[in-house]
Amino acid sequence: MTVLLGLAARRERLRSAVWILAVVMLGAGLVSYVDGYFPTQETLRTYARVISGNPIFLGLGGPVAEPSVGAMAAWRSGGLLFLLTAWMALTIVIRHTRGEEESGRQELMLSGVIGRTAPLTAALVTAAVAALVAGALTAGVLVAIGLEAAGSFAYGAAITAAGWVFAAIGAVTSQLARTTRTATTLGLLALGGSYALRYLGDASGATWLTWLSPLGWSHLVRAYAADRWWPLIVSLVATGVLLALAYALSARRDLDAGLLPVRPGPAAGPYLRGPFSLAWRLQRGLLARWAAGVAAAAALFAGLSGVAPRLAEQPGRVLDAFLQRYGGPSGDPVDAYLWIIVLLLAYTVALYPVLATLRLRHEESSGHAEALLSTAVSRLRWAAAHLAVAALGTLALLALGGFVTGLICSLVMGEPAVGRVLPAALEHVPAAWLVGAFAAFAVGVLPRVSVALSWAVWGAVTVVGDLVGPLIGLWGWSRVEPFHYTPNTVSGEPFTAAPATVILALTALLVATALIRLRDRDLG
Known part of the structure; x- marks a missing residue:
């Protein structure tokens, strides 16, 4: 397991660093933008009223519960930081599970003294650590530039939770699909559907739609306003259920095979x-x-x-x-x-x-x-x-x-x-x-x-x-x-x-x- 974790960390050291840097820079940049564009409390209140009365704006980032720089910056992200972290974690897991199987490298590794579930566990740990680093660094930078610690850490935890949920989703799609492309497509469909549910729920005021979205759970934290940590319990429970499902599916399939049926195409065709x-x-x-x-x-x-x-x-x-x-x-x-x-x-x-x-x-x-x-x-x-x-x-x-x-x-x-x-x-x-x-x-x-x-x-x-x-x-x-x-x-x-x-x-x-x-x- 240690060897697999070291190998995954080595392969991800540049790619994941770029993702994490993008998340942290966007988080800090949005605060700088809001602070410069809305310099007074009155302008913040005015813009908060504009958001609350416009379904388009509500769909972008949900309601703004408090007219503060932190709350406005968290809204301004429109869930972008949650989306980026989720995408990063999803692709990490698929790349180090289904991608390794498809290339044949995992079969070579499993010929040694390595357990069947070790590659999946190493991929999940790598994705979880990357999401945790993205959330923790973002929270630390936001505290360093002057935002309140409680809201910053709630925001960072919401970013991490989004990554963990979609790491687990990536683990499930890697067991279902036979190819990396299909697994990635299924994962991105889940990500896109989650964003659409959250957008429709916030735009229409139908909160139950937001609760159906894994990205919506991170939005419901309402960082810098309510600072509600308990919606993240839903994220953790869903992550646990999905992980249990992924390991169960892994035990039911052959190496380099997926659980979804694959329809073979014709051996030759008139159009090739x-x-x-x-x-x-x-x-x-x-x-x-x-x-x-x-x-x-x-x-x-x-x-x-x-x-x-x-x-x-x-x-x-x-x-x-x-x-x-x-x-x-x-x-x-x-x-x-x-x-x-x-x-x-x-x-x-x-x-x-x-x-x-x-x-x-x-x-x-x-x-x-x-x-x-x-x-x-x-x-x-x-x-x-x-x-x-x-x-x-x-x-x-x-x-x-x-x-x-x-x-x-x-x-x-x-x-x-x-x-x-x-x-x-x-x-x-x-x-x-x-x-x-x-x-x-x-x-x-x-x-x-x-x-x-x-x-x-x-x-x-x-x-x-x-x-x-x-x-x-x-x-x-x-x-x-x-x-x-x-x-x-x-x-x-x-x-x-x-x-x-x-x-x-x-x-x-x-x-x-x-x-x-x-x-x-x-x-x-």
């Missing part, structure tokens, strides 16, 4: 006639899941567009700041809200070409690419096929998100919106392609760190972008990311081709460099 059809076959499941998620998210947020006109009733300073960021030339709160939905879709969909492009690295490291390239298929055709699927899939997802958003908004508000929202969503395609091109560049030039580097680029673009950046005081940094240069045509800003042309040129340069390097370097 070249690299592109093979790439499509490998990528279509990912695209289908993304399409379902994008459509559901677009419908959810567009369904709340009917409350956007209430923003015009809010205090001048809050409304002015909101319209200055998102209102564009029209200055209409409805247009501003539609633009926020488009931005949310754009930054989220930008992750798809990253994941689709990283399939190249997976095929290479698993040895599948070597077998394929031993035939008449060239490296350039193989790589170009996957990149083409990634590019077309990105275009399809943004078109789908824009159409669903426009359609639902048209039904809710009683006026056509598809003609404005769909083109605005498609205008973000070049920027999303550029994010994917960075992933292609990493796979071609720096394959060993391509996964971490690709995720880091997408995370940096999202954090400093026009959607998240202003929330944490990084408004000025948005100029370094491509989505910032997409005009807000929803609100009447004229479309200009120059930024898109420059972005497409950079995309082509990165992809060409990646393909040339991939053609010349050794595989593996």
Whole structure:
């Protein structure tokens, strides 16, 4: 067990450190933002009243029970710190259980003097420690910058609890699924469903929905206000039940097998006639899941567009700041809200070409690419096929998100919106392609760190972008990311081709460099 823990810690020393650093920096940055933007108690009270009367704001982070810097910063996170920690813990467990089985390394380790459940236990301990460090460091930093200790430690405990619950969920999905990809998909579906339940519960006032969400239990702590520790008992009990289930399922299955039935595909098919059809076959499941998620998210947020006109009733300073960021030339709160939905879709969909492009690295490291390239298929055709699927899939997802958003908004508000929202969503395609091109560049030039580097680029673009950046005081940094240069045509800003042309040129340069390097370097 000690050897497995040491190995896991060594493998996670950089990856988990980045996650933990992101959590701590966001927690401290939000406090700095609130302290600078709401300098007086009166402005805090005003904004707390705005939040309490607006379902959109309530859905982001729940009600603000007390107009203080700490409570406002905890609300401002919108559960982002809980979400990040949960995601970190989930992926750690899956990577060190199902991922190790799929690669064959766990079978080699179990041939020694190691118990059957030792790898699962080591993965859970690693994830639990990472979540604990994230919560403890965040609490310590918040106390150091002047927030009250009771609220800070309650907030840190809520962050840790979210990580522990989803570490246990990752343990369960690793037993159910036969592949790392399926286990991760199931875990992320649980995470997304938990966030959606919590959002709907806080936005509608239906507290019972929040109680059904594992992320909601951390929100119910209400740090810096009520400082309720007892909702975390629910998190601990759920974690214990899930862990017991994971160990029971582990004892009922064979090594490298999952409990969910696997339907074998046909040995051959009429459509597998070249690299592109093979790439499509490998990528279509990912695209289908993304399409379902994008459509559901677009419908959810567009369904709340009917409350956007209430923003015009809010205090001048809050409304002015909101319209200055998102209102564009029209200055209409409805247009501003539609633009926020488009931005949310754009930054989220930008992750798809990253994941689709990283399939190249997976095929290479698993040895599948070597077998394929031993035939008449060239490296350039193989790589170009996957990149083409990634590019077309990105275009399809943004078109789908824009159409669903426009359609639902048209039904809710009683006026056509598809003609404005769909083109605005498609205008973000070049920027999303550029994010994917960075992933292609990493796979071609720096394959060993391509996964971490690709995720880091997408995370940096999202954090400093026009959607998240202003929330944490990084408004000025948005100029370094491509989505910032997409005009807000929803609100009447004229479309200009120059930024898109420059972005497409950079995309082509990165992809060409990646393909040339991939053609010349050794595989593996």
